[in-house]
Amino acid sequence: xxxxxxxxxxxxxxxxxxxxxxxxxxxxxxxxxxxxxxxxxxxxxxxxxxxxxxxxxxxxxxxxxxxxxxxxxxxxxxxxxxxxxxxxxxxxxxxxxxxxxxxxxxxxxxxxxxxxxxxxxxxxxxxxxxxxxxxxxxxxxxxxxxxxxxxxxxxxxxxxxxxxxxxxxxxxxxxxxxxxxxxxxxxxxxxxxxxxxxxxxxxxxxx
Numbered sequence: 332x333x334x335x336x337x338x339x340x341x342x343x344x345x346x347x348x349x350x351x352x353x354x355x356x357x358x359x360x361x362x363x364x365x366x367x368x369x370x371x372x373x374x375x376x377x378x379x380x381x382x383x384x385x386x387x388x389x390x391x392x393x394x395x396x397x398x399x400x401x402x403x404x405x406x407x408x409x410x411x412x413x414x415x416x417x418x419x420x421x422x423x424x425x426x427x428x429x430x431x432x433x434x435x436x437x438x439x440x441x442x443x444x445x446x447x448x449x450x451x452x453x454x455x456x457x458x459x460x461x462x463x464x465x466x467x468x469x470x471x472x473x474x475x476x477x478x479x480x481x482x483x484x485x486x487x488x489x490x491x492x493x494x495x496x497x498x499x500x501x502x503x504x505x506x507x508x509x510x511x512x513x514x515x516x517x518x519x520x521x522x523x524x525x526x527x528x529x530x531x532x533x534x535x536x537x538x
Contacts, residue, residue, distance in 0.1 A: 334370055334395050335367070335370070335373060335393055335394060335395055336367055336368040336369055336370040337368075337395075338392070338393050338394075338395060339364075339367055339368055339382060339386075339393060340368040342386040342388060342392075342393075343368075343386065346386060346387070348385075350364050350365060350368075353382075353385060353386075356385040357378065357381045357382055357385050358381065359378060367382075376390075379393060408420075408430075411430070411432075411441075414437060414438075414441075415432055415433055415435060415437050415438035415441060416433060416435045416437045416438070417433040417435065418430055418431065418432055418433060418438075419431040419433070432445075448497070451496050451497060452493045452496060452497070454496060455492045455493045455495060455496025455497075472484055473485030473488070
């Protein structure tokens with residue numbers, strides 16, 4: 332089960348921090364950090380922001396998401412559907428399921444963010460060896476199925492590199508690159524055009 336405490340501990344260990352070092356960086360006592368990691372207490376927003384800064388991630392990355400249950404996914408999909416004014420769940424012939432965002436102004440920031448994340452993922456795995464350059468031993472190793480995840484060693488290696496890249500560039504990804512003033516201006520212009528069209532259609536046209 333994904334919890335806030337597990338996320339804090341995982342990121343702390345990935346950064347090579349002891350509990351005392353991270354606690355000192357955040358300005359809290361070690362027993363409080365231990366309680367956060369064990370889940371017996373939860374940090375206030377200010378402490379959570381300081382933890383995120385010390386771990387070089389955005390605060391939202393310390394909040395757990397339930398992505399394994401219908402209830403958890405329904406909550407996420409509902410928020411996306413509401414925020415983006417619709418979305419589409421697509422299943423291809425191979426049984427792969429994906430989410431397609433609509434062409435609405437509300438979905439534009441999310442689309443741009445997803446493209447930035449895709450760029451980071453692509454960069455993270457760009458230097459992985461391609462199958463045609465691998466030896467027979469490496470190919471056999473990459474094709475081996477891991478019993479605890481059900482994926483191949485090659486897929487696990489790619490996932491690890493992607494995960495490493497996301498953590499490395501988490502702060503950069505959080506920096507906004509979207510001109511929201513222009514976005515609002517475009518939205519107002521569309522609404523004005525729709526209003527004019529509505530007024531025009533409602534007028535009596537003389538014969």
